């Protein structure tokens with residue numbers, strides 16, 4: 001079985017690991033010249049850990065991630081708002097909640113799959129259905145024909161666009177951008193086993209440890225249209241470490257991501273021998289920090305569906321039937337809002353238990 005995976009991000013690489021473990025001949029095509037590190041850090045939940053463990057990556061994943069024992073919330077003057085204990089989650093949910101450096105995660109996945117099987121500099125441009133085969137064409141003039149093609153080319157998926165005409169991205173009306181960066185953990189005054197967030201209805205900033213002595217901060221401010229607006233918003237939060245953290249973070253390392261609500265979901269993932277996976281299949285707001293977790297679950301579900309039958313059309317059908325409703329439920333949860341922000345929903349660790357573990361595990 002020849003499988004071509006377009007996109008060498010978290011989804012493409014984890015799917016590649018799963019399908020290669022079944023003996024499939026898998027190649028990954030990535031448009032970037034090297035492994036991408038966009039996003040700086042990630043908060044991953046027990047459902048991500050269980051999926052990665054299921055893909056045989058327990059030792060590697062535990063080695064690169066930092067277990068989070070608490071989610072701590074404070075107001076802008078440092079008054080405690082919540083303390084959610086997550087220390088027993090490995091026993092309760094089978095894996096911890098963690099902070100992880102995105103490049104370490106990508107490197108782990110690329111090494112587990114085999115870097116020689118990743119074709120960098122291959123940007124998929126179009127896709128062709130040939131019945132029991134599918135072909136993708138790249139902007140560099142190359143083509144690949146496989147029994148199956150997987151579109152794991154991220155939130156702005158070209159393959160999704162070709163298959164179903166895309167989705168509509170609407171700028172998020174409450175938090176139009178998220179800013180984030182990696183700094184040294186020793187330079188920020190937070191609990192090294194916690195996600196620590198500072199919140200008001202106008203804006204928030206959180207910090208998590210991500211290993212190797214590093215921490216990741218990320219935040220949004222309502223109405224902020226630039227990094228200057230974002231930094232200025234926190235200038236009076238002098239009872240917290242935030243003004244100093246923002247001052248010592250090299251400006252050119254701060255990443256800006258526009259945030260969108262997505263219209264047009266749900267849509268069909270599988271079209272002939274082409275299917276979608278990860279953000280291409282279920283683009284979502286990052287407020288639940290579930291995008292990567294759902295992506296790893298896709299990869300495991302696809303492997304398991306392919307392991308159960310030799311009929312690849314049936315396997316693609318079963319994969320989508322299992323994953324599409326669950327992932328789209330999480331898309332909806334992610335659009336619902338954020339703590340003290342849009343709709344003032346519960347803190348994210350509480351939501352994880354109530355909305356993900358109990359409803360979509």
Ligand SMILES: Cc1cc2nc3c(=O)[nH]c(=O)nc-3n(C[C@H](O)[C@H](O)[C@H](O)COP(=O)(O)OP(=O)(O)OC[C@H]3O[C@@H](n4cnc5c(N)ncnc54)[C@H](O)[C@@H]3O)c2cc1C
Pocket residue numbers: 006007008009010011012029030031032036039041042043044122123124125152153154155157158178257277278279280286289290291292293294295
């Ligand atoms: C600000 C922000 C914070 C986030 N925080 C979290 C978090 O804390 N926890 C969490 O679980 N999730 C988080 N996410 C979501 C998470 O990053 C994604 O859900 C996850 O990366 C999805 O994996 P993917 O492989 O589908 O997409 P990606 O990881 O984006 O990978 C897609 C890959 O496809 C490649 N590609 C794109 N177009 C083409 C093309 N035409 N041809 C070939 N290759 C192509 C890209 O270069 C990329 O390598 C966050 C997202 C954002 C924006």
